[in-house]
Amino acid sequence: MQPSMFNVSVPLDSASRDGDVFLINTFTDAQLIVSRDVAALIDRVADGGGGFNQTEREALSSLAEHGFLVPDRESERQELEAFFRGVREGTDKLAVTVLTTLQCNFACDYCFQGDHGDYNKFAAKMTMETAARVVAWTEARMDALKPSTFQLTLFGGEPLLNLPVAYYLAEHLWNASTRRGIRMTISLITNGLLLTPEVVDRLLPFGFVGAKITLDGDRDTHNRMRPLRGGQGTFDRIIANLRAVAGRCTIAIGGNFDETSIDSYPALLDFLREQDFADRLSRVSFKPIIRERSPQPPKGLIPLTVVGAEGKPLNGTCMTSAGSGTSGCDSCGVLDDKWVAVREETKKRGFPTIDGVHMGPCQIHRQHSYSIGPEGSLYACPGFTGDPSQSTGHIDGREEEWRTLASRRFDAIAAWRECDGCAFIPVCAGGCSVAAHTELGNLNRPNCHKRSFEAGVAGLAREAARLAAAN
Numbered sequence: 001m002q003p004s005m006f007n008v009s010v011p012l013d014s015a016s017r018d019g020d021v022f023l024i025n026t027f028t029d030a031q032l033i034v035s036r037d038v039a040a041l042i043d044r045v046a047d048g049g050g051g052f053n054q055t056e057r058e059a060l061s062s063l064a065e066h067g068f069l070v071p072d073r074e075s076e077r078q079e080l081e082a083f084f085r086g087v088r089e090g091t092d093k094l095a096v097t098v099l100t101t102l103q104c105n106f107a108c109d110y111c112f113q114g115d116h117g118d119y120n121k122f123a124a125k126m127t128m129e130t131a132a133r134v135v136a137w138t139e140a141r142m143d144a145l146k147p148s149t150f151q152l153t154l155f156g157g158e159p160l161l162n163l164p165v166a167y168y169l170a171e172h173l174w175n176a177s178t179r180r181g182i183r184m185t186i187s188l189i190t191n192g193l194l195l196t197p198e199v200v201d202r203l204l205p206f207g208f209v210g211a212k213i214t215l216d217g218d219r220d221t222h223n224r225m226r227p228l229r230g231g232q233g234t235f236d237r238i239i240a241n242l243r244a245v246a247g248r249c250t251i252a253i254g255g256n257f258d259e260t261s262i263d264s265y266p267a268l269l270d271f272l273r274e275q276d277f278a279d280r281l282s283r284v285s286f287k288p289i290i291r292e293r294s295p296q297p298p299k300g301l302i303p304l305t306v307v308g309a310e311g312k313p314l315n316g317t318c319m320t321s322a323g324s325g326t327s328g329c330d331s332c333g334v335l336d337d338k339w340v341a342v343r344e345e346t347k348k349r350g351f352p353t354i355d356g357v358h359m360g361p362c363q364i365h366r367q368h369s370y371s372i373g374p375e376g377s378l379y380a381c382p383g384f385t386g387d388p389s390q391s392t393g394h395i396d397g398r399e400e401e402w403r404t405l406a407s408r409r410f411d412a413i414a415a416w417r418e419c420d421g422c423a424f425i426p427v428c429a430g431g432c433s434v435a436a437h438t439e440l441g442n443l444n445r446p447n448c449h450k451r452s453f454e455a456g457v458a459g460l461a462r463e464a465a466r467l468a469a470a471n
């Protein structure tokens with residue numbers, strides 16, 4: 001026997017639990033509070049110690065049962081390989097994110113696309129003909145994979161600027177799923193300006209489960225960060241829309257901060273807590289703003305995950321939502337101390353939020369998670385949809401060498417192999433490949449934010465100690 005590679009321990013210091021240790025195994029997700037003596041048994045095993053008494057043997061047996069002790073390193077490595085293979089090849093869920101348009105009705109301060117200049121005049125928008133081909137392509141995937149669930153995410157740009165296509169996809173894919181006995185859900189990532197009860201009611205019969213809306217700070221800050229083209233604020237309208245739809249579907253709140261806006265987040269959280277819809281929010285989570293790489297970042301900016309390769313703009317993919325969306329992608333963004341602090345403030349007010357540990361593996365590791373651009377190009381994840389050279393195929397089945405090569409690159413992603421010895425591999429998988437691609441020039445290199453995982457485990461430990469004290 002030897003200790004698992006994926007054990008993390010946190011000594012507890014609360015009055016009632018002083019002397020105890022919080023243990024988590026990121027592979028089995030077992031979480032225990034044990035006495036320091038029991039935790040020390042793991043070290044004794046690591047040191048090759050023996051001569052355990054009956055009580056100690058029972059404790060060791062329980063630790064092994066939860067995965068804290070494993071037969072040997074080699075078999076654990078094989079299990080890890082099998083785990084990632086299972087994630088990659090799993091056919092139980094088919095997930096498709098469709099960018100209905102790259103146009104946007106916001107002129108966000110930090111986004112060089114959106115309603116700036118003549119961007120919207122040229123930004124792609126899905127036609128009904130392409131939407132019909134998306135349906136046919138998805139049906140073929142359903143027939144090939146026979147999944148039990150199908151998850152459609154509507155994304156953009158601002159997806160609600162192309163409602164006919166959104167409705168068409170919802171209805172036709174719902175019919176396709178129902179005919180095959182597949183359970184379908186629809187999620188929407190939107191800026192919230194056009195999210196009305198009418199839109200929700202139109203989507204509800206087709207498996208609509210919820211929307212993710214972005215708020216970038218309290219009222220004044222959000223209005224500064226996310227105005228309309230003429231500079232008009234958008235906060236009040238979004239909140240009014242949110243209130244109107246909150247009883248009909250789940251709503252998750254996301255947001256993006258930099259050093260100029262971070263201090264307004266406690267006020268935003270207080271404001272949300274006071275609203276009649278507060279308890280209907282399914283998740284509240286914020287992340288640093290994603291900015292394009294600049295040789296000398298403007299003074300005062302938090303170091304941010306870079307999205308948008310040098311000289312290659314994102315062509316309208318709304319990165320304010322990718323990476324923190326209801327599409328399952330919450331791993332992007334440099335997770336620094338400020339991010340951790342905002343998460344703690346969110347928890348303090350009783351909102352469900354991400355715990356900073358259970359972050360992945362993200363959808364880029366799932367072969368049957370697809371993103372589709374407005375003209376039908378396929379991508380491995382929403383974060384790459386702004387860079388056509390990263391397209392892995394096309395819904396019309398055209399064969400082009402550069403797409404085939406890209407597809408092979410994405411199939412081979414396993415940055416975690418370079419992370420040997422890290423306890424967070426099962427929940428991190430080597431970090432965000434989009435960030436690795438842009439920051440390191442290689443999407444198959446680890447993009448490491450280990451400190452934020454450690455902060456997440458510390459948060460889980462505090463929560464476990466609190467719950468234990470309450471019982």
Ligand code: SF4
Pocket residue numbers: 322323329330331332362363364381382383384431432433434435
């Ligand atoms: S690679 Fe990055 S952007 Fe893409 S799904 Fe994973 S975390 Fe999200």
Ligand code: SF4
Pocket residue numbers: 416418419422423424425428429430431446447448449450453
């Ligand atoms: S990227 Fe960092 S935190 Fe993630 S698995 Fe690798 S070493 Fe661990």
